[in-house]
Amino acid sequence: GLTVPALVLEFVRCEQDELQVQNKISTHLAHLxxxxxxxxxxxxQEQNVxxxxxxxxxxxxxxxxxxxxxxxxxxxxxxxxCIFFKELKVGDQMKLLHNCWSELLVLxxxxxxxxxxxxxxxxxxxxxxVTPVEFTTLLAQAGVTLSGMIQRGQELVHRLxxxxxxxxxxxxxxxxxxxxxxxxxxxxxxxxxxxxxxxxAALLEYTLCVYPQYPDRFSQxxxxxxELRALSAQSEDYLCYKHLSGEVPxxxxxxxxxxxxxx
Amino acid sequence: xxxxxxxxxxxxxxxxx
Numbered sequence: 001g002l003t004v005p006a007l008v009l010e011f012v013r014c015e016q017d018e019l020q021v022q023n024k025i026s027t028h029l030a031h032l033x034x035x036x037x038x039x040x041x042x043x044x045q046e047q048n049v050x051x052x053x054x055x056x057x058x059x060x061x062x063x064x065x066x067x068x069x070x071x072x073x074x075x076x077x078x079x080x081x082c083i084f085f086k087e088l089k090v091g092d093q094m095k096l097l098h099n100c101w102s103e104l105l106v107l108x109x110x111x112x113x114x115x116x117x118x119x120x121x122x123x124x125x126x127x128x129x130v131t132p133v134e135f136t137t138l139l140a141q142a143g144v145t146l147s148g149m150i151q152r153g154q155e156l157v158h159r160l161x162x163x164x165x166x167x168x169x170x171x172x173x174x175x176x177x178x179x180x181x182x183x184x185x186x187x188x189x190x191x192x193x194x195x196x197x198x199x200x201a202a203l204l205e206y207t208l209c210v211y212p213q214y215p216d217r218f219s220q221x222x223x224x225x226x227e228l229r230a231l232s233a234q235s236e237d238y239l240c241y242k243h244l245s246g247e248v249p250x251x252x253x254x255x256x257x258x259x260x261x262x263x
Numbered sequence: 264x265x266x267x268x269x270x271x272x273x274x275x276x277x278x279x280x
Contacts (some may be wrong), residue, residue, distance in 0.1 A: 076274045090275045094268060256270050 003209060004168065007202040010083050011171040016074065025070040026126035032066060033058060060138065061146075061242070062249050068105055069254040071125050075104050076253070079178060084195045092186045098260045099183045102232035106153065107177065110228070111170045113157045145238055152231050156224065163220055166210075172203040176225065236261070 036058045058066075079085050079097060088096070108125070116123040122130040130138065139147045165173075181193040207217040214220075240258055242248050248255060 073274070076271065080275060090272060093275050094271055097271065098268075253270050253274075256268065260268055260271070 005202045005205045005209075007083075007198065008168050008172060008206045011175060011202075012168055014078070014082050015167075015171055016078050016081075021074045022125060022127045025067065025074070026128075028070055029063070029066060029126060033063075058249075059247075060141070061247060065239075065248050065254060066252075067125060069249075069252040071105060071108055072101060072253045072257065074125075075101065075108065078174075082175070082178070084175075084191075085178065088191070089187055092188055092192070094260075095183055095186055096178055096180065096192070098257065099180055100177045101257045102236045103177045103228055104174065106228055106232045106235060107170075107173060110153060110157050110160065113154075114160050114165060114170070115167065119158075119161075149231065149234055149238065152234075156227055156231065159224060159227075163217070163224075165221065168206060168210075169203065169221060172199055172206070173221070173225070175199040176203070176222075177228075 076097065079093070085093060085096075112123050112125065118129075120132045122135055124130065139150060142150065176196065176199050179192050179195040179199060181196045183192065186192055203221070204218045207221070208215070211217050236258065239248060239254070243255060243258060
């Protein structure tokens with residue numbers, strides 16, 4: 001019999017119901033698109049005439065931002081329910097999330113593709129599948145920076161696919177990212193460092209116990225974290241640039257997170 | 264700066280029910 005470390009089981013237990021998240025976000029985005037649709041209601045039309053302005057149709061990029069924003073809400077919800085995180089004061093919780101929100105967003109995307117298991121298509125958090133043809137079109141329209149980042153993401157997916165990273169390991173990675181011991185000025189610094197060490201130890205124990213034939217699996221997994229961090233940093237820079245040029249829809253958690261790190 | 268973090272603080276602080 002295999003003994004999965006209790007901590008790893010606890011991490012899996014704290015995972016959100018994917019279908020619930022999917023329903024919540026797809027409903028939200030459907031409403032949003034309805035609101036933004038040029039001919040949605042008579043009231044809207046009247047308003048448009050009055051303001052003499054065409055309602056702006058949500059661009060693909062704008063839609064992606066809303067999707068990322070909604071994903072962030074679900075990430076915060078997840079963190080709130082996490083073992084260890086609950087014990088921290090809100091100030092420390094905020095500092096940890098400010099530090100890692102984009103890494104958790106990128107990991108969320110990557111993990112979804114990984115467990116989706118279809119190399120040719122991309123699965124969105126809404127449950128929609130982007131077909132290879134649509135994906136190619138999107139890449140062509142995206143511009144060099146964005147398409148480069150998406151491709152970098154796909155490479156990371158492939159690497160983790162080769163490793164066959166499982167769901168329990170994915171859950172551990174989320175904790176390693178959340179409890180980053182490099183975050184400074186925490187009220188409870190030693191607690192965060194201690195949790196990080198505990199998660200590290202649990203993941204090591206898990207890989208040795210479940211995959212004893214691959215003794216370097218643990219380090220192989222950890223080696224992907226700097227790549228993830230680099231990609232998320234690039235995504236943040238890109239979002240900042242888009243935000244400054246007024247292309248990111250406003251009043252949301254995404255922008256608040258962008259500001260928090262830059263100020 | 265504080266105003267910038269209002270939404271996150273609210274989300275972390277709010278009661279579950």
